[in-house]
Amino acid sequence: MIKQTVKSALKISANIFPESCAKAHYFIRFRKRLNLTNPTNLNEKIQWLKFNELDNDIYTLCADKYKVREYVSSKGCGEILNDLYGVYDNPQDIDYRALPEKFALKCNHGAGYNIICSDKARLDIEKTNRQLNRWLKEDFSSLFVEPQYKKIERKILCEKFIENARGGFPDDYKFYCFNGRPYAVMVCVGREKGRPKFYYFDMNWHPLPFEDTLELISKNDYPAMPDGFDKMKHYATQLTSDFKFVRADFYLIAGRVIFGELTFTPSAGLDVTLQQADIILGSQLTL
Template identity: 25%
Template sequence: MLSTQLKTYTSSFINKVLNREGGGFAKRIRHRNSEFWGTPEGKTIKAIPMDAQDPLTKWQDIKYWQRKLSNKHNSIEFAKKYGCLVPEIYWQGSDVSTIYTQNLPDKFFIKPTIGAGSKLVFLMDGTFNLMDQQHYTLDAIVAKLGEAVRNDSRLEFIVQEFLRTEEGNYKIPDDYKIYLFNGEIACIQLINRLSPHKGFTTCYDENWKQIKEINTYYAKGAYQPPPACLPEMLEQAKRLSKVYEIFVRIDFYATDKGAVFGEFTPTPFMGKSFTPAGEQMLLAYWDKYCPGMI
């Protein structure tokens, strides 16, 4: 009895430590974050605009060039360069007053080009933002975006299409988060999102066999069948990862158009909330397929 209680306590303690500080994988992610963004040049690199027509040598002309892809405009251009489907862009810029010149549809999606955590994100169905469950007029949205730009001159916003599900429905899209190491897939984390920070998650291997959850940030969900576009999603993810080379999580959406690229995430969850088994698996892939890499 005492032995069982001790094992339970030890397991609980380890999980609490991993949630708060993380293990070896988290240390690598924190080191990467420091190397990527801990220098004065780090913030300016995000703001360097790139184009799908730019040669790869231009993309890779700086140390840790992958930092350019943390700009969501650049990530879309890079995905286009390698043949991925991307959302239709209605408007992009920092002069948010010009949004009024666009004949926006009733449903659209707004996101900043830099930043994480679903801040300043509007997934609009008419005047209703599905992300924070609040109503906004276009005037109110533009006012919020304008204030953000005044506080950070590097900031731009993208207004893009509201992607439909494979069934043609409008809802907060499910995220297919693929953990990749130089073209090798470690796992696929499916997140059924209810809001920016709430939802359910399940994890699968490359053959869509369900595996234990690698991260506890979201509540555990139930098995779901693979999307119809899974083969093209994985093929595109591998193609992008081979060029990106170092570890990255690449996010996709399953839509009625097929697999649509979402974004690159070089420091997922800042390394926190990964389970011991998740840490072990990701470290093993890192050491095997990206040895010695940042």
Template identity: 30%
Template sequence: MPLIRRIKDFAKSTLPDSIFLSLLHRKYVGRFPNLRRPTTFNEKILRRSMDPDPRYVPLTDKLAVRSYVSEKLAQKYLVPLIAAPVAFTRAAFDALPASFVMKANHGSSFVEVVRDKSQTSFERLQHLTEQWLQTDFYKVSRERHYSKIRPRIFFEQLLLDERGKLPPDYKVHCFRRGNAQPVMYISVISDRFGDTTRGDIFDVGWNRLDFVIGYYSPSEEPPGAPPNLAAILDTAKTLSEGFDYVRVDLYAPGDNIYFGELTFTPGAGVLPFVPDRIDYEWGRLLRE
């Protein structure tokens, strides 16, 4: 790593969380956040990143959360777990099936899709494993609940749809006010690990909404509603019980519904909205 880069990284690591996050928010959202009296969605997410609910730790841990999902729903909603080895050894690699997904439990984007094991190698995956396990995800985005998760590697069954492609990722944003019915929006990420990744936002009636979250461009032709849309929404509703806001990620290949993850601080509170007014509108929905 070049010396200047190391100096910059060290300087950033010494900043207090509030300053680090404020600078990050300014860079990606375009303004400094009001952390004393937050009004936007991103500002409120930043606040909870710095003062997280203790429940976030086990429910953000992608291995530990499986118990919660099994208790709230049923085992069938979990992507079949192939292995969660204490150490990734040659023997662990040899025991893996021809296709699988390798993940780490302690952060975002630790995902490696392996469609054909013969096209990769133990050495390559071992190197990737070491990189992931050595990453303190708290230091990446200062979401404090991640600092309490012990890093682990695990392997899940590779899910494919009827076309042999990865199924869309349904990210259901669930806002709750007490015992009232949740307000839900569905962010659909298509072809996530391909060359034409797209992101579309829908309401519960599957009307595409004219705004963008994050960095994925919308599809030219919006994807059709999944046949099990009602079941997807019911699943998200059940898993979001007891929280004023949580994003519930689901997959729905065929007639099945599989759990992906729970996210309480999406985008680490520095997620751009286009148009910007949606950041304020969602901020009014999130009443902590």
């Protein structure tokens, strides 16, 4: 109860005292002070970027899950965009009858605002619309002080449902890019089972000694480089040259690359799971 009260207070004051709120969130998560004067690890440097880079039109454009499509196309990468069925100002504008049996709904102004519909006949439309309305009213930027989301004109997107050959969630490939150079990729597998694993590889598909990958290294048992990996590297390079740091996220379906999003503040710069990766990835980011 006390923790929830503190979080609510931080959310309310985030737009008035953003730096103080960021420091409080960091201390709550890591039990140590945030060093914005001389940041060293990735989490600290992401916090620094919040106050020195991210309140900028290009970041607002690229954090917007709708308008980032313009940016991707402008970089000559329009072929990797997922199919878009519709864009709406409010849930009442959605004609569910016209949508296919499978689709994905998402709000464009934050993270985690996703409704995945794998069977329209079983979708509770009233519940779905209530959830979308709640998300549209939420200032996502104030939750953990992420200014790139603040000025986004809020919309609902409906996109094509993407799935792997087994009918499950496709694997995610998240490229950590520094000044337009992909350095490492985090592969997220097993989402459909609710117990995802996060494996890290360098750009030659050698495993990196981070987090869940340590288990693979100890067993000398890790997956082969996927068909399409070099294409993802190419797209990551094309899309990230304008930024000191961004994570470029993709899906890979039977060798076809599908754009996910550009993520400027992974886990809001509060990722306690990074540990050793926090230091090594942070060393790649020159502020």
